[in-house]
Amino acid sequence: MSKILIRGAKVLGGEPQDVLIDGRTIAEVGVGLGAEGAEVVEAEGKVLLPGLVDLHTHLREPGREDSETVLTGTRAAAAGGYTAVFAMANTFPVADTAGVVEQVYRLGQEHGYCDVQPIGAVTVGLEGKKLAELGAMHESAAGVTVFSDDGKCVDDAVIMRRALEYVKAFGGVVAQHAQEPRLTEGAQMNEGIVSAELGLGGWPAVAEESIIARDVLLAEHVSSRVHICHLSTAGSVEIVRWAKSRGIDVTAEVTPHHLLLTDELVRTYDPVYKVNPPLRTERDVMALREALADGTIDIVATDHAPHPHEDKDCEWAAAAMGMVGLETALSVVQQTMVETGLLDWAGVADRMSFKPALIGRAAGHGRPVSAGEPANLTLLDTAYRGPVDPAGFASRSRNTPYEGRELPGRVTHTWLRGKATLVDGKLA
Template sequence: MTTTWWLRGVRPLGGDATDVLVVDGVVAALGAEAAAQAAARDDVRVLEGAGHVLLPGLVDLHTHLREPGREDTETVASGTRAAAVGGFTAVHAMANTTPTQDTAGVVEQVWRLGRAAGWCDVHPVGAVTVGLEGERLAELGAMADSAARVRVFSDDGRCVHDPVVMRRALEYVKAFDGVVAQHAQEPRLTEGAQMHEGVVSAELGLAGWPAVAEEAVVARDVLLAEHVGSRLHVCHVSTAGSVEIVRWAKSRGIDVTAEVTPHHLLLTDESARGYDPHFKVNPPLRTQADVDAVRAGLADGTIDVVATDHAPHAREDKDCEWAAAAMGMTGLETVLSVVQQTMVDTGRMTWADVARVLSEAPARIGRVEDQGRPLAVGEPANLVVVDPAARRVVVPEEQATASRNSPLRGRELPGRVVATFLRGRATVLDGRPVDDPDRPGVAAGAAVGA
């Protein structure tokens, strides 16, 4: 059924060059054994590794696919195609769709759309509360028991700010080993907020989003998680103070994990000076001290994962004055390059660390069992081949995502995804998505009628 692939001379986790044989969607052999078995077969396709780095397929804990509701900005098909181009074999689709992913019916629909498109696995995130309103728990159990097997619950875009609702959610999801992923934002402290509150906001006259509005909620939530013995995940940590709180919580043995976005690893609030809404995002871009802190936290393991918070928006929602613009930026197709630039090329992390923060840890947090696995014989062949020596300039119009709101337009970034394999099937080859010639938007070889 699937092609047999011989990946020749790739460097697993950036180590020594070796061969990998992929048969029937699993890693069948490594090293000399792979070369020997490949030579004995006549159905083998060869991918010349040329010293490229081999990683487990990337797993995103935080993706906005916008379907159902805003198919003008992204669909499950276009977003997962972009994800494959970025090296992903699984994404978690955030719940703030229209209608909201707060019922088993909607999460199953999103899950099925992902299967039909065939670019990567789609794990829908369930809303914590009905309609993201923060008042009543959604039917978390029904979503967990559905075909989508939801394990991550989040009202992302909004904060579960009511402490009682948050406590109940943390407790309730223990029944099915779920996790609440909190968008930490104290709503009263951030009414009308436009950007990080500090020197730049004071000068630009934009209403401030203070760091304390994030940190106060993170602090409360880790204490709640400790009290009820639950698992907590903190979305898009953006401040030095949040890193400190998570570090402290982990040192106490609290079961908390945290993510950072590529834009918070790279950009600061100085970007707002031109009032270009492509730099408007929630939580906002912070200061250089915060960027340094999240980088250090990622390197020392305080922050467990890098998650994209890929947030496609329509042109008209970014082609306007700052206050009128939507918050959010795309990131699926650039995240690996940003992590390489900020963490690997600076010597802070190895490629094994990259595999940890972009594949193993997010799969573990999301309880995705067949992703983020070791590069070993018998494991599912969810793989990505990266050329770290390549350089490229970001041109949003050339990206696979249906939206153009990348903050990195015109920037030169290191590294390029050469190929992505989903259970042995190539979704990306030579950096380009492998489309089914007969089914628009669908990956070649995707199961028919899935």
């Protein structure tokens, strides 16, 4: 592989520096580096970050290739600045065996746009009744360390306790979709003033908060790790903050859409805003931003949930839940966290690269931009502003809530171990 010199980039938003890539690694970081024999990327005014890591992506393959495939999903990831994604287990068949997780893992290796780390199901078939082959999935070629029934809650406390105990043996983590099913039967949107006015079934905050409270106590009881998926309420923030103050080994994520959008958008009855957990209130949004800034919420995860046109372009009640997010996540974080002064770019690198890689044990990712480290890098033009056009997405699906909305920032380059996967905003 040839040498690449990234010239004049603001590394983690700091002073301009040059970064020399030699093969798969960063050879040197400094000012005025020589460029002999190297391809030069002029990066003046742009921000250079470590490659982003998404702990919560739905790639849909196997079984729902009409929504997304490992190829199209990882191309979308590269376009969004990601060099590693964790693929959720709710595929068809469910990723609850070594064979299925190895299939997903190898597809990621073959396509080469970003590393794909499969997440294994906690229970067989996501049915919540019997533990899946957690040990076999961990010992497989995929080396699974994160387990989740995302899309469904592990609502049985005994099953959740057993899962937490099991993963301790190899340092794994259970990622919980916190949703008490009996409190959300028929729920269509956040329970509150808007749901009452629209006549849509309400999704109460307590359905999320009660499961989080139970699970942090279980994690404390068995001395294990628990991760909270797509935390969405101010009450959930307070529970996680309390748990951390007790020394409980809990981490939590927030999605970009929960940092920006509110349930007021549901007044349009546009199913593009239908998502699980639902869009909450402005108060919740502000609490989530503050929690991400102060570290109560550890990371940003996209919950990239692609759906074909026919599953979203229908009446609200029949529409599927979920939004695509890989290609817009960094822009939303720039608008909600950086431009508001809540985070600097070093903080963004921490929440979108360093910590998700640490939680998921993503080897070679979430590393400093320094000599000797793998050349997993993202270059962002922060001065760019423009409307979101889903027609240009690399994802197979177009169910974005940001169509036509002006967002800041554009990823121009992504490198995976020194190999360009995105060049001048176009997939390599």
